[in-house]
Amino acid sequence: MESKPRVNRYEFNDPFTGSYFYFTNDLARDLEKVLSNPTANRIFWNTGKGSFGFRCDDKNVVLRENEFCTLTALNYLEVPDNDQKIAAIAFNREFYCIRDHDHEVSCNGILFYGAQDFSVLKFPPADIVPFQKLTDLFMKEFQECDSLHGEMLVSLLKILIIRLTRIGRNQITAIQGDNQSIEIIRKYNLLVEENFRKWKQISEYSFILNISSKKLSELFRIAKLDPPLQTIHKRVILEAKRMLLFSLKSINEISDELGFEDASHFSKLFKKLTGKSPSKFRSQKN
Incomplete structure (x- = not known):
């Protein structure tokens, strides 16, 4: 019988700080561990030749050869059995908080929160x-495990995120190289992530960014991205879908939590963007 290839699994846990970091080069054989920490952000990348499919929230996702995706603790994941070669990293905010250290890696609004x-x-x-x-350096570092082990892992993770962020920035091809505009878009996306429950108007965000609503909308148009108002609406609806699919909250409770004064306004927006009423969407989730 052919022996199974060796799987590289590497874990860092600090019981005093709650820091958690996990690396594997074979997600299929190590899925339970990768998904075990509900507060972790994750990075998946397809290092094999075929395709890898899984479900994220209400979407079917396919990773082809040399493709990657970033996932936050907010995402609900369903990963089927699959022999495709997928590498994965999981880390929680105690290990490295990408929000608190946004000035170091500038990934929020590009890779993680607010994309x-x-x-x-x-x-x-x-x-x-x-x-x-x-990734080889990550594996080599787990052979050291000295007093600098945790700091070294954080440093390698930062390099990884910066590299991925550069790839993400380059996807905004219409304004590629216009770093100032990309930074405004990134900050807008992050502000939406942080405030979509209470702020529903572009003007509330443009004020914080010190840019007119008209200029902000024009910037998104030039970049060939969704209009700023649609970005707000899509984030609201994404959160609504999560609550409809994965909670027992009533539609009125969801409407209140998302900052709507009237549940009918919420239902109208939901149907406009999805083509279904909230109740119909929930009833068809299976």
Whole structure:
């Protein structure tokens, strides 16, 4: 009988701080561990030749060769049995908080919280080998395990996130190279993530960004992205879908939690964006 290939699984836990980091080069054989921490952010990337499918919230996701995606603790994941070679990293905010350290890696609004939409991104050919070498460094570091082990893992994770963020920035091809505009878009997306429950108007966000609503809308149009108002609406509806699918809250409770004064306004927006009423969407979830 052919022996199974060795699976590299590496875990860092600090019981005093609650820090958690996990790396595997074979998600299929280590899925339970990768998904075990409900507060972890995750990165999946397809290192094999075929395709890998799974479900994220209400969407079917497919990762093809050399494609990756980033996931937060907010995402609900259903990952079927699959022999495809997928590498994965999981880490919680105690290990490295991407919100508190946004000034270091600038990934929020591009990769994680506040991204315009759930994205599957592809590694450019020139980045594949350097990225493989970086994952090798993660595995080598677990052979050291000295007093600097945790700090070294954090440093490697930061390098990884910065590399992925650069790839994500380059996906905004219409304004590629316009770093100032990309930064405004990134900050807007992050503000929406943080405030979509209470702020529903573009003007509330443009004020914080010190830019007119008209100029902000024009910037998104030039970048060939969803209009800013649609970005707000889509984030509201995404949260509504999560609560309809994965909670027992009533539609009125969901409406209140999402900042609507009247449940009918919520239902109208939901149907406009999804084509279904909230109650019909919930009843068809299976």
